[in-house]
Amino acid sequence: MKYKLLQFVVVVAVFLQGCKKDNDHVQAVDLVYQLEVDPSVVAFDVPFDKANVVLINKTNNEKYNAKSSADGKVSFNGVTPGTYSINVSLVLPAADFTNLSGIWTEEDFHLNYSEDNLPYYSSSSASIPLVHSQPLENFVIKQIYFAGSHTTKGANFRDQFFEIYNNSNSVLFADSLCFAIVHGKTTNTTGDFLLPNLQYDWSKSLDMNSWGNANTDYIYAKAIFMIPSNGKGDAYPIQPGQSIVVAGTAIDHTKPYTLNSNKEQGIEDGTLTIDLSKADFEVYMAPYLRKIKPNSTPFASDIDNPGVKDVEVLFATGMNDLLMNPQGKESYVIFKTSGNVDPNNFPKYAIPTLRTLTDATVLYPQVPVKYILDAVEISSVIEKNITPRRLSLQLDAGRIAVTGGPYSSQSVVRKTKKMVNGKRVLEDTNNSSHDFGVLLKADPSKGSTSFID
């Protein structure tokens, strides 16, 4: 009896197995990359097996790593079809670089690559041109606090600031140093007049008339703030290893204060925000707003602290105070023009998707890359929310995000590379993914707690 029952089970199982449907199904994809360098820039055999390649699935934020072969071949097999980002970094220690190139250096040699919004729905192969950019020994952006703090318990965006650091061995003057918020498309939608990565193709902007590549030789500013100058350019000397903090509003945000509207701005949880009353400069927008719109009144929370010098606002659109996008949809650069070049006279262009210009059309100043001292590509921590990059790979081959997301009180901070005679030398490989870290709470103190060692 038992034998017959078991027979029944087996017969039923075999029969049901035969009922399975045969469907046309999705297939995982295989990706093959060939790492390359421009031989006119890198004239030696690069040991590509030192490259780290990270493929990031934008749909689920998962990261997959692969090593390159010595001849630069990288494979990812069995990848879920979807949209991906890729980051490549290769670091040659100084001694290896010297051996390979015959050029003595005490600095490591970096090659990088980054690309976003890559649609992989079938197996494919592609070349990856690694980029080398030589960092300047100059001012660098040390800290950017764009995330802001809790919208109701903290200070929202009112406590934003950025910090600029002298990463050189000599005294530098901050006079006329500019900080720009880089404008770009903030969605991943497709359309006309866009680059393959879905960012604006500025070369298609109406009336574009500039030398070189409109997309890689320039950035387009949403705002430019300039450290004032005494005319001689020596008003604000910054010692090596020292920095300046520029606040949106230079007051103590941990305590209640009176707004321009004479109402009180309370604070529910002061631990979420910071004291910016000791900032070196602040962005006070009222004079600029009055210039472009004479009858305008100051923004309620844009308090002018008379004890803190104001930066000059050369250009700003879509803001009544320093407003950096808490979602990480903007990038930032510092630049300094040379000679008699006045940033106020940079040509301005509309975004390329606007095909008709009116008096109300916003025109964005075009800043030549040659004046840029440092640049940081900011992004969302969630891959699918990352919008097309605004900076070329030469300016920043990586990107950095706050892990806590918007309004998390976190800032991004350039990591310390080494200490020389008690002075911190900060990382500057033009790859923010490598150079920056996240401070769990933004710190404008300039003290040791404001560094990531």
Next chain:
Amino acid sequence: MRFLIYLLILISFPIHANSWVGKDSIYTQDYQQMIYRRNFLSHNLSTPKNFGEVSLIYSNSNGNRRLAQQAHNRQQVDFYAIGANQLGDFRISGDFLFNKVFDDSLSFGQRNDIDEWTTFNYFASKAGKYERQNYKANLTLSYKFNDLIQPFFNVNYLSHWTTGSVDPRFESKKFEMKYNPGVILNFDNTNIAIKAIIGKGREGTGVSYKNKNYSQSLLYPDRVHYLNLGYGKISIRDTSSTRRYSSFVGGELTGHTQFGNIILDLNLSAEFKNDNMTNDLKSAQVYRKRAVFKEDNYNASALIQVLGNRHHHLITLDAQYLDGRDGLIEFSANFDKVNYTVNYQSARVGYLLTKRDYITWGYDAGVDIEYYNIERQDYASNLHVNNSFIHISPQGRIYYRASGGDLIQFAFKPKAIVNMADEITYSINSLNNYIESVVLWDYDYYRTKAWKLDWNAKWITNKVSSQYLFGVYANYAMERNIGTTSTEILSRFPMQAIRNYFSIGVFLNI
């Protein structure tokens, strides 16, 4: 809804309720209960013509021998009613379940616990508390048109909600209604019923955050919610609400016959479910379909009773075949490219020998052998998982009838859970937290050998009321791992996992 409840209570209190009290009725022997609960025709054709039973049962299970998306601790209260009533040429029969479920320490649980094989569900790894509620009703009204023809109308109703109390807070509201017309043909000693299955359903789900710090941050990875788009293809913070519109179509053929001392019941059914999933919340009529899931469900069962002079022999045969596949708009605008497939097969053979006539001591004994095969694929993730296993459960029960008429039962049912074949393949370039925490956990769970011991006691008396039989029921079971076929453990599924089951209840046989 209330109409259904009233109707079920009505049929649970038959007019001639007391006519069976004091006899070896359908209530006192488990095989009888097994028969009349099997399908609608069984309780439509059952003898006695009028019967009813209501029960209230509390049950608790806890322990880490569980699937990844099951709670570590579950408490449940079930109110169940079943009955049939003859009103002239009309006959009404059915069953009704209302229950509340309290899940604790449930991870990856942002989904209902009804649609086991479907996709398009939220999940987050944070363990939390969930509360669920179900109304289920299965009601059949038939009319004896003449000796041969007995048309009927069967309604199947389900209302469910689930709500979670930790971020990301989950909420599901689900509703299904199946309208199943049919006809019973009554011949001498033979009854044949055929019914059509036509139904609709909808479910709305949502996730929300009370603590906004969790909603946009990656600092708390266990709070990050994902949408499962297959069995490994996932999307982080995809959306915060979904709608699922379901349609059902199918048929069922049921037969009952007796020749000599053998009674044969046969049941064949096929049901095809089509789910359309969307994030559009505005209209149930016009919406942008984002995914589909089709599920074909075939069931076959046979019940053979041999009525001996001293013993009753019962042989039960059951088989289920389920085939499901999805379609995502991301891969095909007309949803004809399948990413996720599921194939579930089960077969069961049971034998139960019951002593028919006893004065003081009675017994039954038997064995159940169950076979399961679960195969799932997520093609986009290059993932294929297959587990086959069997359950073997001998069982024994003794009955003692006290001099006052009370009936006491003790039952013992050990079970061996043995894996037969296990297979998994996946790509390391598609691994993600769902595959690591759910798929691999479940794979390890299914391939783990285990044993289970199940004790059951029941006391039935007519002393509480001369009208009704009153019973108390208690059950305790313990299930424990005894090892795997491989020393390599792919997940964090604990190899020494245990799960305890306890339930206690009261019931009235009317």
